[in-house]
Amino acid sequence: xxxxxxxxxxxxxxxxxxxxxxxxxxxxxxxxxxxxxxxxxxxxxxxxxxxxxxxxxxxxxxxxxxxxxxxxxxxxxxxxxxxxxxxxxxxxxxxxxxxxxxxxxxxxxxxxxxxxxxxxxxxxxxxxxxxxxxxxxxxxxxxxxxxxxxxxxxxxxxxxxxxxxxxxxxxxxxxxxxxxxxxxxxxxxxxxxxxxxxxxxxxxxxxxxx
Numbered sequence: 001x002x003x004x005x006x007x008x009x010x011x012x013x014x015x016x017x018x019x020x021x022x023x024x025x026x027x028x029x030x031x032x033x034x035x036x037x038x039x040x041x042x043x044x045x046x047x048x049x050x051x052x053x054x055x056x057x058x059x060x061x062x063x064x065x066x067x068x069x070x071x072x073x074x075x076x077x078x079x080x081x082x083x084x085x086x087x088x089x090x091x092x093x094x095x096x097x098x099x100x101x102x103x104x105x106x107x108x109x110x111x112x113x114x115x116x117x118x119x120x121x122x123x124x125x126x127x128x129x130x131x132x133x134x135x136x137x138x139x140x141x142x143x144x145x146x147x148x149x150x151x152x153x154x155x156x157x158x159x160x161x162x163x164x165x166x167x168x169x170x171x172x173x174x175x176x177x178x179x180x181x182x183x184x185x186x187x188x189x190x191x192x193x194x195x196x197x198x199x200x201x202x203x204x205x206x207x208x209x210x
Contacts, residue, residue, distance in 0.1 A: 002089065002183075003131060004098040014038050020078065024183075025085035029078035032069075039065035048072035089184075097184055104182045104191070105130035111195045112136060112180070117202065121171060132182035135162065138198075141205050143178035146198070153197040157181075 001016070002023030008016055015038070020029040034042075044051055044062055048071025053061040062068045089097065106125035113120055117139035122130065138146060147159035158179045161168050168176055180194055 002097070003101055005094040008033055008035075020082040020085065023082075023085050024088060024185075025082040026078045029075050029082050031082070034065070036065070039069070042069075044068050044071065046071050092184060100184060101132040101182070102129040104132040104186060104188070105134075107188050108132065108134050108180060108182060108191050111191055112198075115195065115199060115202070118198075121177065132186065133179060135177045135179045137173055137177050138202055141202065143176050145205070146178045146201060149201040149204070150194065150197040153193070153200075155194050155197045157194070 001018035006016070014035050016033040018030055020031075021027045042065075051063055051068050051071045053063050055061075102125075106129075109120060109125055109130055112118055112134050113124075115138075119137050119139075121135045124130075137143060143159035147157050150157060158181065159176060161176045162179055168174060180191075182190065
């Protein structure tokens with residue numbers, strides 16, 4: 001959702017979910033979109049204030065969606081922040097966000113692929129447009145060590161399985177991978193700083209092995 005234009009009508013899906021922190025919003029909040037007729041046929045998942053229509057000793061009826069699924073006090077502050085994030089992305093234009101991410105993704109891939117001993121996972125930009133991220137491994141260096149040392153240069157990357165352990169097993173890298181992730185606030189200069197730090201870290205580990 002935060003990376004490209006999304007039209008739920010064209011997709012024909014029943015449900016769509018997104019996380020706020022993935023789209024410049026607060027943590028701990030997201031949204032669920034559901035097709036009207038599907039939501040109408042669903043019972044509430046929990047009870048509480050603001051979702052009741054009528055209550056008697058014999059039973060209860062519930063408000064129509066979405067109120068039926070929003071029992072109790074919601075995460076008001078987080079929801080306001082998420083709304084502001086949506087407004088910001090709409091101002092940028094999701095077509096522009098997607099185009100910029102592809103540009104950054106290609107630049108990241110090109111710079112990273114030029115570093116000796118680095119294996120990048122996924123097809124190159126010449127095959128298909130890449131998202132603005134790259135999962136990779138460097139020969140002889142654990143991804144957690146890479147992340148720890150580039151962090152000392154103010155560069156934040158992720159190390160681990162990225163919620164895809166079966167994929168890493170299929171790729172033959174059970175120890176996980178490192179991942180550099182970019183978004184609309186990132187620049188090519190950020191990529192250059194990452195590559196500089198990565199190259200220095202790999203050179204240090206190479207010296208330890210001599």
